[in-house]
Amino acid sequence: MKLPFFTYDVFTSRSFAGNPLAIVEDADGLSTGQMQIIAREFNLSETIFVRKPQDAANTASVRIFFPTAEIPFAGHPTIGCAIHLAQKKYKPGCAFETTIRLEEVAGLVPVKVSRIGDVPRAQFTAPVSPFAVEVAAPAREDIAAALGLSASDIGFEGHVPGVFKGGPAFLYVPLASREALARARVIEPHWSNLFSGLGTRMAYMYTRGGDGADTAYRSRAYAPLDGIPEDPATGSATAILAAQLLAAERLAAGTHRWKLEQGYEMGRPSDLWLEADVADAKLLAVRVAGQAVQISSGVLEL
Known part of the structure; x- marks a missing residue:
């Protein structure tokens, strides 16, 4: 099995700052144990796995892992993954505004993503009111x-x-x-x-x-x-x-x-x-x- 992956630096507008994130695509066939092993291999604070959405109205279903355990929701994987998925929909350099809808364990998370200039920006609404x-x-x-x-x-x-x-x-x-x-x-x-x-x-x-x-x-x-x-x-x-x-x-x-x-x-x-x-x-x-x-x-x- 071969799976594409990407790494992003999140909450920053420049490389090698912010919080590193690993994004693994086409993860539908992975077991929970395999996801945990892969997250441990990347050894970043979080790794997010992208799967097909359960509801076609949404963009993707995702699962998020620490190196040691799965978590129901996390902010920097949500921001990084939404920006990644949004950028795949548009040509490089083109300005855009769109909404990415992520099915997370904690609930549905809508993320507004825009790119005006070089670096995209995303804003999520928390799935649970704290x-x-x-x-x-x-x-x-x-x-x-x-x-x-x-x-x-x-x-x-x-x-x-x-x-x-x-x-x-x-x-x-x-x-x-x-x-x-x-x-x-x-x-x-x-x-x-x-x-x-x-x-x-x-x-x-x-x-x-x-x-x-x-x-x-x-x-x-x-x-x-x-x-x-x-x-x-x-x-x-x-x-x-x-x-x-x-x-x-x-x-x-x-x-x-x-x-x-x-x-x-x-x-x-x-x-x-x-x-x-x-x-x-x-x-x-x-x-x-x-x-x-x-x-x-x-x-x-x-």
Whole structure:
């Protein structure tokens, strides 16, 4: 069996930045075990497998894998795959606007893709409106020990740690400064102990500001227990961050927009755009946007 594959750098407009992604086409004949082995072979944070859609009105059915396990939804595979499939429909250099509809395990994900200029841009609507998980967040002292920080580094203004979910779940850790964010690192056994009973093994740290004048937050994401020591850009965590921001800032009704930076500390600068529609102190819709560039292509031989 020979399967075409492509790699993209996602949430960036230039090569060798952003978050690398592997896309495997014609994956209908693959078993779950084979997909997992291939994802482990690529050893990227995520690999997405493209299959024929169950509903002809949609573009494709996809499955997404960490090196260690399948996940129901992820942002950077959704953005990268949608851009890849959209570009196949149009001649190089031609401007376009289209909608790619991806059947993911978490649900149907519509993605608006456009290309005006050289680098395409995509925006997905999260398939699940993010919400707070009814579990007590770890104590600040325990989080600080797991990140090599002090308890005073944890939290700022109305932002406190919490667990939120929207497909996957994340422990959200607001940090008081960019200096603390830069110092944060995984410390065992405190890290593994931190996630007992939380329903997630992934943490997303963020603080105000960034290199860009229009950047609202700088972030980092760690999931070493899932084979991802640090993720350069985490679209799903960015989408779910809307629920954390809703709780922390008591967002008013209307549409809110934020630019976020991630991956800068690890030399893979990534830029993400988050939008959230709010009414009556509830999230109505959450959208995440970014760019992507193709890096390589080839054939898998099974």
